[in-house]
Amino acid sequence: MVLQKARLASLVLLLIQPGLSLAHGNQDHANMKAAKHTADQGKAGVGKQHPWGQTGDPDKVDRKVEVSMSDAMRFSPDSLRVEKGETIHFVVRNEGKLMHEFVLGTTEALNEHAELMMKYPNMAHDEPYMAHVAPGASEDIIWRFNRSGEFGFACLIAGHYQAGMKGTLSVQGPATPDEKMTHKKPGHSPGDARKSGHDMTEGRVRRVNREQGTVMIEHGEIPNLNMPPMAMMFHVEDTDVLNSLKPGDAIRFKALHKDRKFIATDIQAP
Numbered sequence: 208m209v210l211q212k213a214r215l216a217s218l219v220l221l222l223i224q225p226g227l228s229l230a231h232g233n234q235d236h237a238n239m240k241a242a243k244h245t246a247d248q249g250k251a252g253v254g255k256q257h258p259w260g261q262t263g264d265p266d267k268v269d270r271k272v273e274v275s276m277s278d279a280m281r282f283s284p285d286s287l288r289v290e291k292g293e294t295i296h297f298v299v300r301n302e303g304k305l306m307h308e309f310v311l312g313t314t315e316a317l318n319e320h321a322e323l324m325m326k327y328p329n330m331a332h333d334e335p336y337m338a339h340v341a342p343g344a345s346e347d348i349i350w351r352f353n354r355s356g357e358f359g360f361a362c363l364i365a366g367h368y369q370a371g372m373k374g375t376l377s378v379q380g381p382a383t384p385d386e387k388m389t390h391k392k393p394g395h396s397p398g399d400a401r402k403s404g405h406d407m408t409e410g411r412v413r414r415v416n417r418e419q420g421t422v423m424i425e426h427g428e429i430p431n432l433n434m435p436p437m438a439m440m441f442h443v444e445d446t447d448v449l450n451s452l453k454p455g456d457a458i459r460f461k462a463l464h465k466d467r468k469f470i471a472t473d474i475q476a477p
């Protein structure tokens with residue numbers, strides 16, 4: 208019910224201001240949510256380790272934290288404090304009339320991502336530490352803070368971050384020796400792009416949407432677009448290729464940015 212409302216709301220928004228809302232609003236949210244958790248959680252139900260934590264287990268939530276977002280480009284509260292080891296269930300509510308999002312990360316990661324969003328406003332992402340929330344809707348994130356440090360959260364929709372839509376998140380607790388290694392800047396994974404030639408990108412299929420002609424790809428570095436590894440939605444020009452793709456497939460492809468859209472061409476299974 209809530210999800211349907213959210214979709215309806217983003218559809219309406221799409222009609223009113225196609226340019227803006229396309230930023231993050233054109234996803235099938237129901238599918239996205241369902242796939243998000245399975246895609247990121249390994250066999251043990253534990254997601255990839257990020258410097259700011261990992262996907263939390265819904266059965267091990269310590270506390271619920273409500274965050275609201277407004278068209279004044281502010282979060283409330285805009286400062287959070289967490290004990291190291293806590294699993295937080297965030298309920299993120301959009302009180303405004305514009306699309307907003309809630310993304311967790313280090314300051315470096317958020318800055319880098321915000322810059323990409325200014326460059327490519329139509330980028331549609333999919334990570335377990337972010338929620339795109341339609342006007343009037345709310346979304347959930349379950350996140351385990353198993354690394355101490357000073358982190359943040361932000362709305363990275365083009366212009367919102369720059370208007371100050373961000374907050375601080377402090378995770379208190381002693382650091383363990385292995386944490387120091389994960390605190391370094393998210394580096395370029397060696398080889399990925401170089402190995403595969405100048406304009407080919409390595410990736411893994413997360414989801415295929417044949418009606419929309421899109422595919423969500425967890426991709427490596429894209430040298431020709433100067434984009435770091437992440438999960439992102441691509442359009443395909445020839446939708447027939449989608450019939451041969453399924454979640455989990457390892458692929459190589461050429462990533463292009465054309466008419467404000469990301470396009471995957473020359474898709475090949477290695």
Ligand SMILES: [Cu+2]
Pocket residue numbers: 280306307308362363364367372
């Ligand atoms: Cu926003």
